[in-house]
Amino acid sequence: MLEKGLVFMSDTRTNAGFDNISKFRKMTTWDTPGDRVLTLMSAGNLATTQAVVSILDERSKSPEDRAPSLLAVPSMFQAARMVAETLREVIDGHANVGQRASSTFHATLILGGQIAGGPPRLFLIYPEGNFIEASEDTPFFQVGETKYGRPILVRAYDPEMGFEEAMKLLLVSFDSTLKANLTVAAPFDFHFYETDSLEIRHKGRIEAEDPYYNDLSQGWGDALKATLDSLPDYTME
Template sequence: MTYAVALRLERGLVFAADTRTNAGVDNIAQYKKLQLWQKPGDRVLVLMSAGNLAATQAVLSLLNEPLADPESQVPNLYNAPNMYRAARVVGNAIREARRVDGPALEASKLGFNTHFIFGGQVKGERPRLFLVYPEGNFIEATDDTPFFQIGEHKYGKPILDRVARADMRLGEAAKLILLSFDSTLRSNLSVGLPIDLVVYERDTFGIRREMRIGADDDYFRQLSNAWSEALRHAFSTIEEFKV
């Protein structure tokens, strides 16, 4: 399984995804689940995936194939005129992968289980963020709900619900997302380090920060310890229930 989350802000976008795909006592594998496309001065696009690894890799291959030909007239991530049309390209790739592989997966009772978060900015419009379903349709993030999650989201959702705002600074948003990962890592074995993190600043059309956060990352370790201390302190200061 996996956990991935993204925030759409007035100042830009923040994305993060773990790299664990199988979890067990003696079976742990890692794959990168955050993909990035850039055309300097024109667009930055980010895609994160959760679900059946073979199915998500098939979708990714379908998205990358037409990009090899710069003269291609087929609608693709590099010639889509806006983020909505780019999200349609992603949805169409999902439908094509499902058309080819879906019947076999359904016959094996695995199902075509893929979810995606897709976001970025195309020149001429503000950054946008979409949650794309296995059927290829999607919804868009708003100021009221500025974040999306896929995978094992239930442990990291409470802090996002309480704190996430569209007017947050990029550094604040990155801290919030990493705290949601910390909660998830403590409660779910199927999510694991390292975490791929991407920070995009609005109208720069270049990635401000891209990094992989592992178990030896000083900031993440300090963040986790400080959050635990803050929670224990907050708990101790609340009046006890009368019995």
């Protein structure tokens, strides 16, 4: 969450083992220009997350009297409730032989956006169907592999930064993660939502061979090495 709006970024690698690595989009957006923009990101079981997105997408295209839709709910809180209930329904439908089996189908989601009449809001949705909302004390969420990129966000996040600075911060965070974990890889999808715009303006994909990303990755590595070299050496007695 920034003062300017909301920023989202996701990688595209999924894997079911060392020899089964695939690329899938983990970010989905819905919008009605002038009324609402919603972004959903996912981590966890691919079958579960794809089912959730498909159900929500189908309902958004159905007549309002047939099924509830993300394009019809009156608030972001109600949108989060709808996504959470759908996630829980999908997990329960896949695994009905006990809690131990259902854990195989777990997924975690991040939902953010704005609906006309309310402020931008950001939610972390758990597989159990409950969720929490971002705040000034907790201004960002991560799902999936979080530990390697989190220190970058904690140290460098500033709510006053612009979208250009946020892009740099998120790419450095992801770059630090993929250097240490093979389950994360480019390309990276992004969506930067500007408060009260109520339309999608800044959305795209950063490929692995993107010149800016490669310069950033090399520069970050060089800067870390230079900083380490500048620190005082330990004296052996």
